Amino acid sequence: MADGQGYGLLKGKKGLIFGALNEQSIAWRIALACKREGAEFSLSNAPVALRFGELDKLSEQTGAEVFPCDVTKEDEIEELMQEVKEEHGKIDFILHAIGMSPNVRKSDSYQKLNYNWMQQTLDISAISLHKVIRYADEAGILNEGSSIVALSYIGAQRIFSKYSDMNDAKALLESVARNYGSRLADRGIRVNTISQAPTKTSAGKGIKGFDGMYTFADKLAPMGNPSADECADYCVTLFSDLTRKVTMQNLYHDGGFVNAGIDEEMINDLAKLYGEEDREAE
Numbered sequence: 001m002a003d004g005q006g007y008g009l010l011k012g013k014k015g016l017i018f019g020a021l022n023e024q025s026i027a028w029r030i031a032l033a034c035k036r037e038g039a040e041f042s043l044s045n046a047p048v049a050l051r052f053g054e055l056d057k058l059s060e061q062t063g064a065e066v067f068p069c070d071v072t073k074e075d076e077i078e079e080l081m082q083e084v085k086e087e088h089g090k091i092d093f094i095l096h097a098i099g100m101s102p103n104v105r106k107s108d109s110y111q112k113l114n115y116n117w118m119q120q121t122l123d124i125s126a127i128s129l130h131k132v133i134r135y136a137d138e139a140g141i142l143n144e145g146s147s148i149v150a151l152s153y154i155g156a157q158r159i160f161s162k163y164s165d166m167n168d169a170k171a172l173l174e175s176v177a178r179n180y181g182s183r184l185a186d187r188g189i190r191v192n193t194i195s196q197a198p199t200k201t202s203a204g205k206g207i208k209g210f211d212g213m214y215t216f217a218d219k220l221a222p223m224g225n226p227s228a229d230e231c232a233d234y235c236v237t238l239f240s241d242l243t244r245k246v247t248m249q250n251l252y253h254d255g256g257f258v259n260a261g262i263d264e265e266m267i268n269d270l271a272k273l274y275g276e277e278d279r280e281a282e
């Protein structure tokens with residue numbers, strides 16, 4: 001938002017935000033946007049991330065309490081939901097901005113995945129969404145009409161080689177959002193994923209070949225890659241009452257990338273790169 005003022009879209013709303021690690025984190029930008037729009041919320045991240053991250057700074061800026069929770073551990077999620085209940089009573093939104101693949105970090109080839117690591121990838125990046133929703137609901141903290149958003153990537157639909165088993169994790173994440181969304185719809189609770197374009201964050205930069213993925217998307221998307229702050233503005237609309245009947249969707253926030261074919265500029269660039277070879281081959 002140009003003037004940084006906000007529209008009061010989340011006035012009176014309370015929430016829980018997972019995944020802010022440092023200022024670049026998409027969750028960090030979303031937390032700032034939620035604050036700007038009038039929300040109160042708690043922040044959570046894995047204990048190890050709290051030791052090495054900068055979450056205290058965000059906590060000071062937003063007045064949000066920080067609760068440690070490793071989302072692979074059910075007992076920790078259960079405890080977290082009780083803490084959130086004590087802090088806020090009921091809540092109106094949850095952000096799941098959590099992803100990690102040991103296989104991607106180690107750059108092992110997809111054909112030779114370490115299956116223990118693959119289980120961790122799926123557990124951290126996808127099954128955790130199920131656990132978070134389940135224990136929030138069992139703690140009775142989800143208000144009618146609340147909104148749950150998880151961050152996804154187009155690797156769920158199209159294969160990006162360096163994204164390895166995260167392609168699989170995002171496909172599962174999107175499926176969990178649809179599956180759980182269908183079961184909460186009678187209480188007006190929405191569950192959606194935002195499929196965000198490549199964004200320069202710790203998780204992003206942890207992917208070998210990220211710069212190529214970033215540039216490819218930026219060149220192909222008619223509007224170019226949206227920033228983390230732009231993702232935050234979009235997310236706010238999904239947490240707000242303006243999107244009450246949007247559920248079980250995977251929503252692309254990618255500057256048009258998903259529907260782009262090829263434009264004049266890229267045709268010309270490719271002709272310069274390969275044109276002569278093509279002519280020789282004719």
Ligand SMILES: NC(=O)c1ccc[n+]([C@@H]2O[C@H](COP(=O)([O-])OP(=O)(O)OC[C@H]3O[C@@H](n4cnc5c(N)ncnc54)[C@H](O)[C@@H]3O)[C@@H](O)[C@H]2O)c1
Pocket residue numbers: 018019020021022024025026027045046049069070071072096097098099100124151152153195196197198199200201202203204205
């Ligand atoms: N950066 C991109 O290009 C991009 C694009 C599309 C989607 N996304 C998704 O956005 C989300 C946020 O990632 P980001 O890019 O802001 O990077 P980030 O590194 O800032 O955030 C990832 C977060 O996951 C947390 N996490 C990892 N393991 C955890 C665990 N066991 N328990 C609790 N938290 C854990 C990390 O501590 C970190 O805060 C992820 O789901 C990511 O896949 C990122």
